[in-house]
Amino acid sequence: MIENLLPLLKSTFGFNALRGVQDQVITRVMDRQNTLTVMPTGAGKSLCYQLPAIANEGTVVVISPLIALMHDQLRSAEAVGIRAATLTSADDNRAETIARLKAGELDLLYAAPERASGEHFRNLLEQTRISLFAIDEAHCVSEWGHDFRPDYRLLRPLLDHFSHVPRLALTATADAHTRDDILVQLGIEQDGLIIAGFDRPNIRYSISPRKGLTRQVADLVERIPGPGIIYATTRNATEKIADQIARTGRSARAYHAGLPPEIRQRNQADFVASEDMVMVATIAFGMGIDKPDVRFVAHAGLPKSIEAYYQETGRAGRDGDPAEAHMFWGAEDFAKARQRLTEVDEQRLSSERTRLAALGGLVEAAGCRRAILLKHFGEEPPKSCGNCDNCLNAPITRNVTELARKFLSAVYRTGQSFGVGHLEAVLTGKQEDKVLSRGHDRLSVFDIVDGEEAPLIKPVSRSLLLRDALRNTEHGGLMFGPEARAILKGEAEVAIVEPPKRERKKRRSGSSPNPVGDPLFDALRAKRMELAKEQGVPPYVIFHDSVLRDMTGFKPRSLSALAELPGIGAAKLEKYGDPFLTVIQQVTEAQEESV
CATH class of the missing domain: 1.10.10.10 (Winged helix-like DNA-binding domain superfamily/Winged helix DNA-binding domain)
Incomplete structure (x- = not known):
């Protein structure tokens, strides 16, 4: 079955093979079996419903928690030639989308749980053919999950009404208790659980006591080029830190719920389109984007739980390139967290105390940070990962x-x-x-x-x-x-x-494998940005950095040679092939003449 889908995988997405547990998940979907898959961010969850969407007749309905996330996923789907649409309160083409759905002209339809759980939406789906329900960010269905959304709890009647339609739940962040709850709430059998693991080996984890936060953040931003996210605990802190970063010459914006909606939207759009901006935000920011080239995520205070920390740091390095996650914590963070526990109802108090204790163990650890994270999610990792602060510089x-x-x-x-x-x-x-x-x-x-x-x-x-x-x-x-x-x-x-002696760290040129300074790579990046601005999409929607690196290394001179590179499907080849080939030819010829 999977072998039959490989030509479609290559022609649409530009990949010769599936990776990780994608083949297991897609096999179950194609066999119309209900599935919950837990895969780390960047492991290709969306492909698990996108490939079946173009292989099967009918529409895949994707339940997603945020409008911004849906629109981001829509851009990426359309870029590879998938017929997709969103049905949200922010869309002014709802009548057109409904008409396309009824006519069977959509491979993917994205909707929020608030809409999907309503009777009107159910009646609409009865007028067309549905091939799959994909419930993204499925941990939101669980009261034990760190991002619980009550409307996710109302999806079961919709799923059961269309009992002949398989359901696929996807998440990157769910401990054992949360996984069991998701299975129950969405009506998925225990044997439908597929866990790919939680490790993100490309992320370097570091944790430091907060000691002169302004200087600590400035050092981090100076050292790591590329887009970054800094999470602060208050609205005022986001604006203050963003101003401090901007004064160093690095582009920076603030994002929090107190800003006018149009300012939030503009700041987010600018960050998504940028290749070097730092976004300083409350936790309201992040789930709504799928930006693959974020090079660092920093916490200027304590996250709510290890689950929240894992998900928030997981927004770094989605493209698989090296990235960093750094937390700056203070003892007062734990004091405030304990104070908040007095407001938690008795039923959840024990689990919340356990979560806080787990965070305490993470920040105080002298051993491998990654091992602590992975053990929290039920894995048995090696004692040392070689890519966290404690493994790289064993503390005393x-x-x-x-x-x-x-x-x-x-x-x-x-x-x-x-x-x-x-x-x-x-x-x-x-x-x-x-x-x-x-x-x-x-x-x-x-x-x-x-x-x-x-x-x-x-x-x-x-x-x-x-x-x-x-x-x-x-x-x-x-x-x-x-x-x-x-x-x-x-x-x-x-x-x-024992506190280390403070040393000023140098800017790490190796934080990304991009050959910045290479005339061809820089020219390809400039062309990508030019096309992105013309089409009103983020640069990564056109091509990821890895594709530009391959172009730089292999220097293809024809469309057929370009098509051999991973990540270039038929739609992107037709749309962007000639402009990038022209850049390769011009820069290569100029270099040959100068020799």
Whole structure:
């Protein structure tokens, strides 16, 4: 069966073979079996319904959570010659789309769950032939998923009404509990679960305590060329960080729910079309784009969960090229997260506490970050990945139990109401007015930490906050948390990763395999941008960077030679082949003449 689809795969998408578990998923779809597939971002989930859409009669209905995401997927589908349309509140051609659907002229129809779960939509589908329901971002159907959308819960009646139509659920982010819930909610049998794995080996994971965030972000942006996303926790922070980046000369925009819709749309469109812009955003941004060439994702604060972190960092390197994910965290992030737990209903409280503890384990780890992520999703990875900060530069761990006891004693002796700065002054014996006026220079904890231990006071305080041995007071001071007693009584030890000495990192030219500076590659990129602006589409819709690299390396001189390159199907060959061949010929001839 799959062998029969390979000519169609080549002519439409420009690929000679399927990869990973795509063949397993597509085989089930073609056999009209219900399936849930968990595949990492960039592994080709959309192909699992796009190829059957053009191979089978009828229309594939794709349920997708965001209008922007649907429109992005629509552009990519149309670029390879697939007959596709969206049916959303933002479309002014709804009558035309409905007419095309009824006439059987659509391979793909994208709709949001709010529309798909309605009676009017069901009646519309009864007037045409449906070959498959594809439920994208399927973790949204689960209350245990990090992006729960109640309207996804209403899809089951639609699916059961068309019980003869197979259903394919797709997600990149679902732990075991969430996977089981998706199967139940969408009526998919347990044997219909296909897991491709969660590893994104091209992403380098790094996590650092927040220490001068402005400088840390500036260093990151300076070091890594190409588009990037920085997630901030507040609207104000997004605008402040974007302004700081823009002052360095790098193009940067802010994105958050408080901006007027037209500004958000313009900023997102500019980012999608850019090859070097940094978007600073709240978590409202990201799911709505499928930009493959994002070179880094940074978190300026703690994500909501490991699932959210995995999905948000997964927006980097979708094209398979090297990318980085960096998190800057602070102990206050965990204090705020614990405060939010007081608002969680009792049924979810235990699972939310577990999620927060898992995040704590990730940021404090001295071992492989990737191994922790993959174990969270039920995998058994190697102990070392070779592509995270801890594997590349093994950190030094240090037992600081005695210093932790000294710090907790200082918290208690000063009345559990002062912040780290004051406690550090007391412990190191500083004769400051605030210390002297309160008589804290006469306490037994005054001047009991020597110069060697002093630099570890702040990391120790972060660790104690993270493990809930300390909590923030209403006015920003520190007081005991439930885990303090065990440490003071010698029943628990405290170890930290010793803070590295700060070194200014150089810009990493190897962050992308693109041969920037090669006259042919740069000329091909310029042609791509020119065509993209003419047609009002992002550059990657025309060709990915990998295709331009192949053109640069192989220098094809004919349409037939160009067609042999991966990622160039018949529609793109016809539309773009001649312009790119002209560039290759002109640049190559100029180089030959100059020799």
